[in-house]
Amino acid sequence: MPSLFDSFALRGVTLKNRLVVSPMCEYSSIDGFANDWHLVHLGSRAVGGAGLVICEAAAVSPEGRITPDDLGIWKDEHVDFLRRINTFIVAQGSVPGIQLAHAGRKASTYTSWKGSGAVPVFFGGWQVVGPGDAPFNYDYPQPMALDAAGIQKVIADFRAATVRALAAGFQIIEIHAAHGYLLHEFYSPLSNQRTDEYGGSFENRIRLTVEVVRAVGALLPNHLPLLVRISATDWTKGGWTIEDSVELAKVLKAEGADLIDTSTGGNVPHASIPSAPGYQVEFAERIRREAGVATGAVGLITTAAQAEEIVASGQADLVLLAREELRDPYFPLHAAHELGADVAWPVQYERAKPRQAPS
């Protein structure tokens, strides 16, 4: 029976445990650059003992940013600071990963603490793109439908971003195909009404995701794994379903994806989502069982016992934490103590390591 503090190998990369820092946008960049905030934010979570730290959604093009403040990886100048962060993460015995993203029709919006809805062009916003011209919501920007050349540019942008991510020392690449951003917009029937080879049938709607996965995968050396985050359901009648996700996972596995990071929702504003502890785990479990591919579970996982149970019962191979890692960057060290696993603490913090087993 696997345990949370067992190592886990993905191709040639071995994670020291199954706890992952889920990608979290910090909206703290200027012109896409990482800075001291990202170094401290990601670095302290590596110090905290996570096996894998996935850097927030990094926009593969300026128009693919959710907000003007997003992290980016669309130019070579972005690489240097990211490399500095990764050197630190590796020195802590953790693995640095990055999520490559394009926000599609949900781009050009305000950072939550600055406003809401669309950022107009004259305030630094931009023309957004999507599968069609329908906006996500009434206060979101009106997208322009991508034409064939636009689609090829998206794929080329993911490709170029991958080359930069490798140059920056990331050892795991995750493609963001969830939460109502561009790739999800294409595979969901709720947002894709195209009549060309990228719309209509299931095969056509998943085509862009598959082409991006194939393009990125072709650039990765054999020992480096590729993850894909999907939304396993739209939580909406007539939308994308878990059955669709199982089929997509089978295709992505055949294309070389090593793990499906299983999230849900985000593609329509008024979906009714039954949020509760571990409410998305069942989807990770089903994809793992029915598509025969490794999965990550995410969403309202907040305790050591809950995370251990997910791994031990074979519901998922990895457990991703977002908000709990913000509350407690040392969650993995605390969880190890709680579960009685003897893990190494940073030598600088050794004197604070609890010696007693929890009662």
Ligand SMILES: Cc1cc2nc3c(=O)[nH]c(=O)nc-3n(C[C@H](O)[C@H](O)[C@H](O)COP(=O)(O)O)c2cc1C
């Ligand atoms: C501040 C913040 C930023 C986030 N940014 C991203 C992101 O860049 N990419 C992504 O796929 N999900 C993002 N998410 C979603 C989380 O990765 C995670 O899936 C979600 O918060 C549920 O996990 P939790 O209950 O542990 O927070 C973000 C969540 C938070 C709280």
